[in-house]
Amino acid sequence: MQGMMRAPKRIGDDRATQQQRDYWAALVEGGKSVLCEARAGCSKSSASREGMHRIKERAPKARIRYTVFNTANAKEFAADAPEGVEVGTVHSFGYKALVNAFRSAIEKNKTYILLDEMREARNLPRYMRKAVSLLVGHAKNQAIDPHDPEASSRIRQLGLHYDVRTYGREAALVALAVEVLRRSIEWLDVVDFDDMIYIPAILRVPFEPVDWLFIDEAQDWNPCQHALIPLMTDGSRVVVVGDRYQSIYGFRGADPEGIPRLEKMLAGREEGAAKLPLTITFRCPQSHVRLARLYVQDIEAHASNHDGEVREAPEGKASRGWLPGDFVLCAANAPLVRAALGLIAERRPAQVRGRGIGDQLMAVWRFAENAKTCAEATRLIEQWKGRELLRLSELDGVDDLVESVEDRTAGLLAVIGACSQVSEVGPAITELFADGADPRSGSAVVFSTIHRAKGLEADRVHWIQVPTKQPKADWEKQQARNLSYVALTRAKQSLTFVTQG
Numbered sequence: 001m002q003g004m005m006r007a008p009k010r011i012g013d014d015r016a017t018q019q020q021r022d023y024w025a026a027l028v029e030g031g032k033s034v035l036c037e038a039r040a041g042c043s044k045s046s047a048s049r050e051g052m053h054r055i056k057e058r059a060p061k062a063r064i065r066y067t068v069f070n071t072a073n074a075k076e077f078a079a080d081a082p083e084g085v086e087v088g089t090v091h092s093f094g095y096k097a098l099v100n101a102f103r104s105a106i107e108k109n110k111t112y113i114l115l116d117e118m119r120e121a122r123n124l125p126r127y128m129r130k131a132v133s134l135l136v137g138h139a140k141n142q143a144i145d146p147h148d149p150e151a152s153s154r155i156r157q158l159g160l161h162y163d164v165r166t167y168g169r170e171a172a173l174v175a176l177a178v179e180v181l182r183r184s185i186e187w188l189d190v191v192d193f194d195d196m197i198y199i200p201a202i203l204r205v206p207f208e209p210v211d212w213l214f215i216d217e218a219q220d221w222n223p224c225q226h227a228l229i230p231l232m233t234d235g236s237r238v239v240v241v242g243d244r245y246q247s248i249y250g251f252r253g254a255d256p257e258g259i260p261r262l263e264k265m266l267a268g269r270e271e272g273a274a275k276l277p278l279t280i281t282f283r284c285p286q287s288h289v290r291l292a293r294l295y296v297q298d299i300e301a302h303a304s305n306h307d308g309e310v311r312e313a314p315e316g317k318a319s320r321g322w323l324p325g326d327f328v329l330c331a332a333n334a335p336l337v338r339a340a341l342g343l344i345a346e347r348r349p350a351q352v353r354g355r356g357i358g359d360q361l362m363a364v365w366r367f368a369e370n371a372k373t374c375a376e377a378t379r380l381i382e383q384w385k386g387r388e389l390l391r392l393s394e395l396d397g398v399d400d401l402v403e404s405v406e407d408r409t410a411g412l413l414a415v416i417g418a419c420s421q422v423s424e425v426g427p428a429i430t431e432l433f434a435d436g437a438d439p440r441s442g443s444a445v446v447f448s449t450i451h452r453a454k455g456l457e458a459d460r461v462h463w464i465q466v467p468t469k470q471p472k473a474d475w476e477k478q479q480a481r482n483l484s485y486v487a488l489t490r491a492k493q494s495l496t497f498v499t500q501g
Helices: 016-029 042-060 070-078 090-102 110-116 127-139 151-161 172-183 195-203 222-233 257-268 285-292 315-320 334-344 355-365 375-394 399-417 422-432 474-488
Strands: 034-037 065-069 087-091 212-217 237-242 273-278 309-313 325-330 350-354 445-449 457-462 491-499
Touching: 016 034, 016 273, 034 042, 034 257, 034 285, 042 212, 042 237, 065 090, 087 090, 087 257, 090 195, 090 222, 110 127, 110 172, 110 491, 127 151, 127 172, 127 195, 127 222, 151 172, 151 315, 172 195, 195 222, 195 237, 212 222, 222 257, 222 309, 257 273, 273 399, 285 474, 285 491, 309 315, 315 334, 315 491, 325 334, 334 350, 334 399, 334 422, 334 445, 355 375, 355 399, 355 422, 375 399, 375 422, 399 422
Parallel strands: 034 237, 034 273, 065 087, 065 212, 212 237, 309 491, 325 445, 325 457, 350 445, 457 491
Antiparallel strands: none
């Protein structure tokens, strides 16, 4: 009947696995904090939500806070969460603490406002101001204190790691970044997105008290977010939920050793910690799990899961069968761009996930946007690539940056090649990477890097196979293995390995 409240989704003991029942028992009957390692497709969100219902049944006034990865996840989880559970991103909770403490308001351009106030930065070219802004953002996510004697050195290393160009002015731009950090923690009336976690971490701003803090997707947290946990959990129990084998965001600041580090943090708390697994996947077919076990040995398929399909096909043949709702995944961007453009040329609906990727291509496109022909634009982009690779050849440990330059170049050249005149290139990039539709809507073939597909699933997944650089550091090798595990666990029915050449 219209107007009636919808009954919350619950998991009864009769439908639960023994692992889920053990997880709930630890929440309700034990007195410890909990580390729950949940493999791909193991209904971790549903299990945590059910655990909250059971906590509320025992203690109706229990204050529960649940942190999720992004706003979309928050809305989805909150729809069936028990009444009174506070659901949000860690940034939203940080901002609430800042509002309570300082009545802060949001100003997304705070860094640029601060640069305008600094005589030595006011007249810098736009691209140098952007470089300072990038350095500041990375430093905030690593919780670098501007008063730390090593702050400049650490920011310089971050700039190299994240390929922030400093145009021969590294020392000056790093010094400006340190000064912006210092002024950021003094100007508390306004905050930008990174400030929402950075200022509470550096100034130890108090959070509203809770009895329970659930941390979802814990493997994706960065050092600044880790620093907030003691501030968010004074006297409360902590439930960390994540999968160390889905840690794939080390390249953008997430702590690759986040789960082991959080496990150690929980073990050091007064109440101690219980470690519990959720290893039975309800999403992945039996045949897909057999492949995933090459990377993660303890993942299991639920007994009711069907065997599924695993295929291999060359791209030309495979692409003819791609249907709206299918996911096409790849470790690199350029093959996705080329394949999506092929569908668009055939007037088939295609969506490339990743507005940030489009922004990267647009940043390179500015070196050629004044060309008179697409052929001239192609030459200018190739020249940009040559300059970048020459610059990087003088540095050590930048193989990932070399790969990024080559990938951006290939992606942009694919767009240029699909356009008949220069004026079409910019709009084509904007349209291709619009990120408008819900990837689960089934309205288009969805092209996505494996990184951006984490947390999503589709009936049919097509994985484009491309050679990638060989990682050198141990953490890079593990992240590469994790990426394959994530790709293998997105499909609910069919998985196709798409070969090129």
